[in-house]
Amino acid sequence: MKMRSKTRDLKVNRGGTLPSCMPLFALLLVTGFGLHRSLGVASTGPDQSSEGGSPRYLSPVALKLSPHGKRLYVVCEDSDLVLAVDTYTHRVIGRVKVGHKPEGIVVSPDGRTLYVSNEWSGTVSEIDTDSFQVRRTLQAGWGPVGITTGRTGKMLYVVNTLGNNVSLIDLSTGQEVKRLDAGHFPEYVALSRDGKRVYVSNLLARVERYDQPPVSQLTVIDTRRQVVTQRIAVPGVIQLRHITEVPARAGGYLLIPFLRPKNLNPLIQLQQGWYLTHGMAVIRPSGSSREGQQKFQVMEVLLDDIDHYYADGFGAASTPDGRWALVTASGANIVSIIDTAKLNRLLRRVPPEEPEALADRLDSARQFVVRRLRTGRNPTGVVVSPDGRSAYIANRMDDTVSVVDMNQLKIASTIDLGGPKGISAARFGAQLFFDASYCYEGQLACATCHPHGGFEDGLVWSLETPQLGRDVVENRTLLGIAGTSPFKWNGMNPNLATQDGPRAARYIFRSEGFNSMEVKDLETFIRSLRLPPNPHVTPNGHLTGGQARGRAIFFRTTTNAGSLIPPQERCYYCHAPLTHYTSRVQMNVGTAAQYDNIKKFDVPQLEGVYMRAPYLHNGKALTLEEIWTKFNPKDQHGITSDMNKVQLNDLIEFLKTL
Amino acid sequence: MLVSPSQPSLQGTMRTPLRLCILWSAGLLILATTRVAAQNPPLYTKWINYTKASGFPAGEVFCVTVDGNRVWAGTEHGLVLLENGRVKKVLTPADGIAGRAVMSVAVDKRTGDVWVGTFGGLSRYSAGQFKNYTNLSSGLANDLVYGVAVQGKYVWVATAAGVSRLNTDTGDWSIFNEQNAPFNEPWSYAFAVSQKKVYVGLWGGGVLVYDIAHHYWRPYTDPDGSMEIVLYRNQGLIHDIVSGIAYNPETKMFWASTYFGLSGYDGRNWHNYLTKDSGLASNFINAVKSRGNDVWACTDKGLSYLDYKTNIWVTYRPDNWRDLDSARLEKNGRGEIVITKPDGKKSKVETPTSLAHNYILNMDFQGKDIWVATAQGLSHGISQPQKEEQLYESARNRR
Secondary structure: OOEEOOOOOOOOOOOOOOOOOOOHHHHHHHHHOOOOOOOOOOOOOOOOOEEOOEEOOOOEEEEEEOOOOOEEEEEEOOOOEEEEEEOOOOOEEEEEEOOOOEEEEEEOOOOOEEEEEEOOOOEEEEEEOOOOEEEEEEEOOOOEEEEEEOOOOOEEEEEEOOOOEEEEEEOOOOEEEEEEEOOOOEEEEEEOOOOOEEEEEEOOOOOOOOOOOOEEEEEEEEOOOOEEEEEEEEEOOEOOOOOEEOOHHHOOOEEEEEEEEOOOOEHHHHHHOOOEEEEEEEEEEEEEOOOOOEEEEEEEEEOOOOOOOOOOEEEEEEOOOOOEEEEEEOOOOEEEEEEHHHHHHHHHOOOOOOOOOOOOOOOOHHHHEEEEEEOOOOEEEEEEOOOOOEEEEEEHHHOEEEEEEOOOOEEEEEEEOOOOOOEEHHHHHHHHHOOHHHOHHHOOOHHHHOHHHHOOOOOEEEOOOOOOOOOEEEOOOOOOOOOOOOEOOOOOEOOHHHHHHHHHHHHHHOOOOOOHHHHHHHHHHHHHOOOOOOOOOOOOOOOOHHHHHHHHHHOOOEOOOOOEOOHHHOHHHHOOHHHOOOOOOEEOOOOOOOOOOOOOEEOOOOOOHHHOOOEOOOOOEOOHHHHHHOOOOOOOOOOOOOOOHHHHHHHHHHHHOO | OOOOOOOOEOOOOOOOOOOOOEEOOHHHHHHHHHOOHHHOOOOOOEEEEEOHHHOOOOOOEEEEEEEOOEEEEEEOOEEEEEEOOEEEEEEOHHHOOOOOOEEEEEEOOOOOOEEEEEEOEEEEEEOOEEEEEOOOOOOOOOOOEEEEEEEOOEEEEEEOOEEEEEEOOOOOEEEEOOOOOOOOOOOEEEEEEOOOEEEEEEEOOEEEEEEOOOOEEEEEOOOOOOOOOOOOOOOOOOOOEEEEEEEEOOOOEEEEEEOOEEEEEOOOOEEEEOHHHOOOOOOOEEEEEEEOOEEEEEEOOEEEEEEOOOOEEEEEEEOOOOOOOHHHHHHHOOEEEEEEOOOOOEEEEEEOOOOOOOOEEEEEEEOOEEEEEEOOEEEEEEOOHHHHHHHHHHHHHHO
């Protein structure tokens, strides 16, 4: 296995040392008199276990503090671990194995229990904070990520990313009592400070008309009635991430990092800047409706500067007094510290009738961002200690936690979580993948358009063509693409090296891009990306009745009337099962639009197609059904006009299993 | 009289100071003296009607569904929401609903979502926003949606091309029609749901009952085939043209309304009713509801009530119901209650207010009150136990 040393400018304290301000006698007290104890049962040593010969990196993504702030709990998505860190000694004092790909965490109100969402297991691990062992495993929905309890700790809210809903789990029984629809690809969640509401933010925009700017959603759940009371539209943005509610005395609004793309403009405009901007939604109560329902005003402000961008906002937190808010830029390795009083002053100048007045202003951030602190690689989750003196930031790509001194507004130290010390090619490729510094003015990283570990952003983009509205194509996933070359909708890129090397440099990043070594490692990483377990597949792997009938339709050779279907018009001809359900060629299936320069498009692989709405090369089919009910009038995209509705439903049920 | 849009019209009461003309026949007298008050059939003498003057869109009210203090009414021109007796919203395709004509409404008590069957597809109304499911964009069998019901995580949809079922957890659709279930006719109209079964009323196909645990269908059809006569009174479902269906968890009976009479099935025996041998106002029935011992039949000639235990019938309708001139109906506003004893004897009560129209399409319960969808507006029947007791007491005193 190839390993690299860390040669890049990673200037962090990796020793896991105590804070520099800590006197020696305090250390003696802590260690000698047993005030600090390791969590007895769990292992505390570094985990150097490997998977398939590759080192098992930790990749911390989510953090929570115990109620008194003495322990920091760290969720590590690549190692299926939750770590406990003593916030005084900065040492890892416990680790516990949870389900596959843990992503979210919440501490029960009494501090005795942790709940950790396991995205790829579809479960929640309930962990006893004393023994630091898993007490029970609860069933959630599809792809659970965000997680919170209600104020009383009796109900658990789990955001199911792939299910597009929220599971409400009664913690007295451990059973799910209901699921509430939460829009398209919801990921993160927060309980309001008064405990009356749960907010859910969506990574991807609503699946709507492809030629319109995206609209994202914040779902509001009434915790008393346990129903969705509002679906707040956040216009023009995608990738709403973590939610923080600034205390009432400091404004009482929600801050949610977002990406604001100009995807309908030609990508060539990236070289003028202002193409992909990064900021935060400011959603604040604005009185009540006549029915007594809380109303919200949505404003948007950018965190970028005019000549430099802070890509991929991710974590958000605010201090208990509400003076400061912190937003991590995961692609820029920066945490922005916001003076909420200054932000308030700016927001007060926004006319009520123009809530989007600041949405495109690159001169706003300098008015309220007071510090840009460099973190470790790929900062994700952030939390603030209960006393407001410290903030902790999970650095996913170097297995560390940055500690921010909130009095001095500087990075005080870095906690080494004990991941593998060498850098594999795939890991280095992953670091590149999340790094926006390769792009002109830092506007985007690979992960910007391929969020959620290489997935897609659900948008259509006007890529190389300089004319507005020409050759608009839908973004494609990177998950499970090994063996599906060529790439791009026009099939012009024969391999990933071309895609990630000169093409990325010239057409996307507008910079010198990655060097050949970096391209190789990036390619290694992309090839390692896997699709999540398919929830449409039954646990025993057998097809249901409808899925089996759909499979027969997929492989049929005759129409319902018994006529022979020409081989090239059969489903499996283009979507060949042995090569990931793509023949890896370009085909004309009658889907070209008026302003497309080509008629033939790359046959997309079908694996994971259930999660990839919208469909077709320009995203005009909003559902799988529409591919055939609306956009196959001449049977060019397979012979389907003879099929009845039951057969079409069956076919789609089968496709969802791929 | 002009009424402001937000003010429902209390027909009759403003003009008539609670004038109640009661024509007691011997039948009612006997009824009143032989039954204790608690067992008396309800007598709704106070009606509030919601029409165009109250803010309703013009046209028929096809359905009504009560959800606490909220009342949903499906009309020919959109979905109407009433809260605390006032029209709060009128939702049309401009607001995002799938179709103009709203045929059915079901409320998911778990999620609070409202599912709406329209002639343009299925809509989910959640947190003030619609999400639509159509034949082209989803697995819905057909866009002509007549009925909708919620059973756990499933939404059942009655369409002109069979029954569709949406799993709200997975987004998967199932279609049940003549290809995979004993459908004589795929044109489905209405649902009733119990804990273990889903009952489907089919236009021309009788009743189909789906066993949820075992995933099989059981058909109930008219033994006489499609004949419009009944050879033996209680031999089976009274007719295959089923317009509505109800399940009563207390009696464990299901009731089917047909265009040729009313049928009830208790799991062993059928109980059929025609106008010729009961107090049913008409054999042409658009919908049926049941709770306790009560069975309500929505007919083209009024709203009929059956006390299943005593076989006493009560029918409500405007007193000039034979005159379909809406202008005259509005001017009058009075109604009549016809009570039919088990022996067939009838008595009549005149009421100062009445239903908006005699053509009844649907009804629902709100506590002791009832809401009735008619061809010319929505009617709210207000329970007045003291008034009813006075009527019965008066009858006993007259004796």
